[in-house]
Amino acid sequence: MTTEEKPRSQKKGSKNPEYDFKWCPGCGDFGVRRALEQAVEMYLMETEEPIENTVVIAGIGCSGNMVHLLEGPQPYGFHGLHGRTLPVSLGVKMARSDLNVIVVAGDGDFLSIGMEHIAPQAQRNLNVCAVVMDNAVYGLTKGQGSPTAHEGMITSSTPYGKPEDGLNALRLYLTLGVSFVASTVSSKIKELAKLIRDGMNYPGFAVVHVQSPCTVYNDTYEQLKGNVKKGIEPLAWGIDERHDPSDLEAAHAVINKGGVPMGVIYRAPERVPFDVRIVEMAARAKQKTVQDMMNSYTL
Amino acid sequence: MVRFAGEGGQGFLSAAVGFASANTRAGYHAQTFATFPSQITGGPTWMQARISTSPVLSRGDDLDVLVVFSEDAYNTHKDDVRDKGLILYDSDKLQLEDGDRSLGIPFDKLGRATGNPRAANMVMMGALAQLVGMPQDILEDFVKSRWGNTDRYGDQIVPQNIQALMLGRSAFESNITLGDLEPPIKPDYEQIFVNGNEAIALGAVASGLQFYVGYPISPATSILIWMEENLVGKGRFAYQVSSEIEAITAVIGASYSGVKAMSATAGPGFSLMGEGLGLAWMAEIPLVIADVQRGGPATGLPTKTEQSDLLSALNPAHGDVQMPVIAPGTVEECFYATVAAFNWAERYQGPVILLSEHSLSEGQQNIPKPNLSELEVENRDVYSGEDGYHRYEPSDLSPMPLPGRPGSYVANGSEHDGMGDTTHLPNRHIQMTERRFGKLKLLDDGTYESEGVESSVALMPWGASKGSAKEAYLRLIEIGEDLAWYYTMYLSPLPPRMLSELRQKELVLVPELNYLGQFSGVLRSQGVRAESITQYTGLPFKVSDLVTRISDRLASGRKRNTDI
Numbered sequence: 041m042t043t044e045e046k047p048r049s050q051k052k053g054s055k056n057p058e059y060d061f062k063w064c065p066g067c068g069d070f071g072v073r074r075a076l077e078q079a080v081e082m083y084l085m086e087t088e089e090p091i092e093n094t095v096v097i098a099g100i101g102c103s104g105n106m107v108h109l110l111e112g113p114q115p116y117g118f119h120g121l122h123g124r125t126l127p128v129s130l131g132v133k134m135a136r137s138d139l140n141v142i143v144v145a146g147d148g149d150f151l152s153i154g155m156e157h158i159a160p161q162a163q164r165n166l167n168v169c170a171v172v173m174d175n176a177v178y179g180l181t182k183g184q185g186s187p188t189a190h191e192g193m194i195t196s197s198t199p200y201g202k203p204e205d206g207l208n209a210l211r212l213y214l215t216l217g218v219s220f221v222a223s224t225v226s227s228k229i230k231e232l233a234k235l236i237r238d239g240m241n242y243p244g245f246a247v248v249h250v251q252s253p254c255t256v257y258n259d260t261y262e263q264l265k266g267n268v269k270k271g272i273e274p275l276a277w278g279i280d281e282r283h284d285p286s287d288l289e290a291a292h293a294v295i296n297k298g299g300v301p302m303g304v305i306y307r308a309p310e311r312v313p314f315d316v317r318i319v320e321m322a323a324r325a326k327q328k329t330v331q332d333m334m335n336s337y338t339l
Numbered sequence: 340m341v342r343f344a345g346e347g348g349q350g351f352l353s354a355a356v357g358f359a360s361a362n363t364r365a366g367y368h369a370q371t372f373a374t375f376p377s378q379i380t381g382g383p384t385w386m387q388a389r390i391s392t393s394p395v396l397s398r399g400d401d402l403d404v405l406v407v408f409s410e411d412a413y414n415t416h417k418d419d420v421r422d423k424g425l426i427l428y429d430s431d432k433l434q435l436e437d438g439d440r441s442l443g444i445p446f447d448k449l450g451r452a453t454g455n456p457r458a459a460n461m462v463m464m465g466a467l468a469q470l471v472g473m474p475q476d477i478l479e480d481f482v483k484s485r486w487g488n489t490d491r492y493g494d495q496i497v498p499q500n501i502q503a504l505m506l507g508r509s510a511f512e513s514n515i516t517l518g519d520l521e522p523p524i525k526p527d528y529e530q531i532f533v534n535g536n537e538a539i540a541l542g543a544v545a546s547g548l549q550f551y552v553g554y555p556i557s558p559a560t561s562i563l564i565w566m567e568e569n570l571v572g573k574g575r576f577a578y579q580v581s582s583e584i585e586a587i588t589a590v591i592g593a594s595y596s597g598v599k600a601m602s603a604t605a606g607p608g609f610s611l612m613g614e615g616l617g618l619a620w621m622a623e624i625p626l627v628i629a630d631v632q633r634g635g636p637a638t639g640l641p642t643k644t645e646q647s648d649l650l651s652a653l654n655p656a657h658g659d660v661q662m663p664v665i666a667p668g669t670v671e672e673c674f675y676a677t678v679a680a681f682n683w684a685e686r687y688q689g690p691v692i693l694l695s696e697h698s699l700s701e702g703q704q705n706i707p708k709p710n711l712s713e714l715e716v717e718n719r720d721v722y723s724g725e726d727g728y729h730r731y732e733p734s735d736l737s738p739m740p741l742p743g744r745p746g747s748y749v750a751n752g753s754e755h756d757g758m759g760d761t762t763h764l765p766n767r768h769i770q771m772t773e774r775r776f777g778k779l780k781l782l783d784d785g786t787y788e789s790e791g792v793e794s795s796v797a798l799m800p801w802g803a804s805k806g807s808a809k810e811a812y813l814r815l816i817e818i819g820e821d822l823a824w825y826y827t828m829y830l831s832p833l834p835p836r837m838l839s840e841l842r843q844k845e846l847v848l849v850p851e852l853n854y855l856g857q858f859s860g861v862l863r864s865q866g867v868r869a870e871s872i873t874q875y876t877g878l879p880f881k882v883s884d885l886v887t888r889i890s891d892r893l894a895s896g897r898k899r900n901t902d903i
Binding site for chain 1: 533708747
């Protein structure tokens with residue numbers, strides 16, 4: 041057993057020799073990691089908070105390894121259960137509203153087994169930022185189709201083509217009432233970093249949905265970027281600067297154009313975040329000490 | 340002992356609780372027990388109160404008075420009335436032939452005559468008081484304290500209720516009586532009148548609970564309601580989440596961030612929490628989950644009592660896990676078991692299961708008021724050093740870093756190395772597995788009761804079967820049986836000294852409310868010659884049944900010995 045491990049909170053480039061997980065070469069998650077590191081750096085500069093005030097909560101899958109692979113100043117990490125990133129973040133944020141809480145999850149984690157948790161956080165407007173890495177497959181278990189895989193897609197679990205429709209995740213977020221919805225691709229690192237930073241700064245529930253291709257099971261780089269020679273139209277397109285993200289109908293219109301819009305799609309104005317709602321609710325309640333509570337049962 | 344039986348919604352539940360409460364205020368001891376169907380109103384419901392001059396151990400077997408409000412209720416319960424016991428019936432609802440031992444009273448009609456349409460329960464209480472020769476001032480004190488100062492219509496309600504009590508008293512000829520209740524021996528200590536769920540809630544806040552989330556489920560819901568009402572204010576959070584899965588994972592997130600957190604549920608919800616409990620064990624997150632047992636499996640018997648979640652409580656998660664389990668046996672123990680559960684969780688930095696039961700959750704009882712200033716409350720060892728900390732490195736317990744302070748790590752549900760990074764190395768899995776199990780040694784301070792320890796046969800109930808078993812034990816000793824008594828609420832890990840004493844016994848009899856004989860199986864796996872006395876009716880043991888079954892078993896044991 042080695043004791044020469046990387047001390048956490050060290051500068052980038054250090055390695056933990058015991059930790060042997062690797063993303064495959066070209067994995068979109070590398071770009072997401074770099075963007076997340078930059079977003080956290082920006083956040084620390086802007087807020088002057090120490091890194092230990094930031095908590096990154098990961099699910100299970102390739103994306104879940106983000107918390108171990110982050111370089112630079114080390115935030116607190118949580119690598120929990122498949123599908124349960126959001127309720128863990130609910131516990132962290134409502135116990136400690138002073139913390140900056142980031143969720144990282146894959147499309148299988150967030151949109152299949154964990155989908156039941158999106159709606160409640162949207163209704164609460166829980167003040168966390170979720171970064172969803174979408175590659176339409178379960179990579180770590182060798183390429184099964186996920187909800188975002190399109191109809192007819194051949195994967196290891198759909199040998200004759202996926203029989204059901206692909207999920208439009210962005211439309212789902214808007215429908216469920218997520219307050220801040222952004223979308224981009226993992227190769228646009230600077231833009232993604234800014235979107236994550238904006239999501240962190242947004243006082244409410246933010247989802248940054250990133251197309252993060254799996255080079256082994258669903259390599260979509262070419263489709264996202266397009267290829268003029270092959271006549272492939274790019275799936276990804278930049279949202280017009282004139283788009284008003286506070287306009288829910290306009291946000292739906294962006295999504296209805298199809299493909300992968302890049303930028304902030306929706307940003308609900310003036311929605312009170314959950315931790316503030318709870319403080320306001322508590323102000324209406326009678327404050328009791330433990331002794332008060334006990335005394336109310338005295339014979 | 341008096342039982343009220345009829346349809347839900349007839350208002351007699353408040354009569355039973357009110358009667359018990361009035362008596363405890365006067366210095367008597369009381370215990371109530373209720374059972375009702377899983378529907379909003381109506382359905383066969385009954386509630387009983389047992390009143391005594393000494394502390395009440397169990398709900399009691401035979402009725403002194405049965406008050407019935409329907410033909411069905413009369414037919415169901417009439418055989419539980421003791422010889423020379425009385426039946427009062429609501430003559431608005433059914434007709435019986437009035438005789439020496441049964442008597443019709445139009446509770447509703449008399450109640451309404453006071454001008455208060457909800458005074459029928461006061462008529463019942465008045466009639467009962469007359470039967471047992473209870474002085475009127477005890478009841479009037481209760482009415483005045485209950486409605487006098489707190490209710491905005493108190494000016495009207497108090498005189499109406501007192502009138503209703505008098506109408507109840509004079510509703511029948513005074514030659515029918517049960518004899519006078521002995522005068523109370525008023526305890527010289529302060530008391531509270533609570534049910535098991537209230538005692539758990541009080542124990543939790545007394546332990547410093549700051550974060551409670553839960554999902555409605557019988558019979559644990561009242562803890563959620565209590566928390567939402569009381570656990571509010573700065574740094575406190577009580578909230579109804581969207582499922583038990585959300586509840587357990589939110590509790591984990593909260594405790595990871597440094598606050599004491601809990602949830603309460605019942606069997607079905609507890610099953611959903613299994614994976615999360617494994618995570619808490621693996622990532623070493625202190626928390627308390629109360630499982631208020633009901634009849635299982637699946638939806639089972641949501642409003643009946645059973646002790647059938649023990650094996651789930653010990654092993655709720657997949658993989659190598661041994662969950663600490665504390666099971667209170669009385670309403671008073673519900674309070675102290677909760678405090679102990681938080682202390683254990685904080686001390687060994689992991690999940691603790693508080694295993695309660697439906698019969699405790701609904702049973703009201705007078706108990707000594709816990710002294711908050713004397714309560715020992717433990718808090719987790721928090722890391723206060725610099726960055727570069729290896730949170731999981733030592734082979735045993737290590738201080739826990741909290742977000743917002745230096746010492747960041749990854750709390751990891753995958754097998755991990757010292758700093759929480761995922762690993763697959765065999766040596767690490769050995770080290771970390773042994774670290775997690777090794778911490779259980781910190782929980783060897785569980786206390787236990789023992790009596791007659793020189794006997795080679797012992798009676799050892801667990802949970803809420805304690806009360807009936809204790810009464811049965813005392814009766815058996817009285818008739819000369821040679822029997823030891825053992826009891827602990829610390830079911831896992833068991834107090835080591837108690838375990839070694841039990842291993843010396845020829846036979847340990849375990850009364851428990853399940854088919855499998857779950858606790859005796861656990862004891863046998865630890866080298867104790869244990870055998871269960873089981874019951875799976877959805878109701879607690881009757882003392883007389885236990886006396887018979889234990890006597891029979893002892894007799895058959897003696898016979899076997901002489902045969903050899």
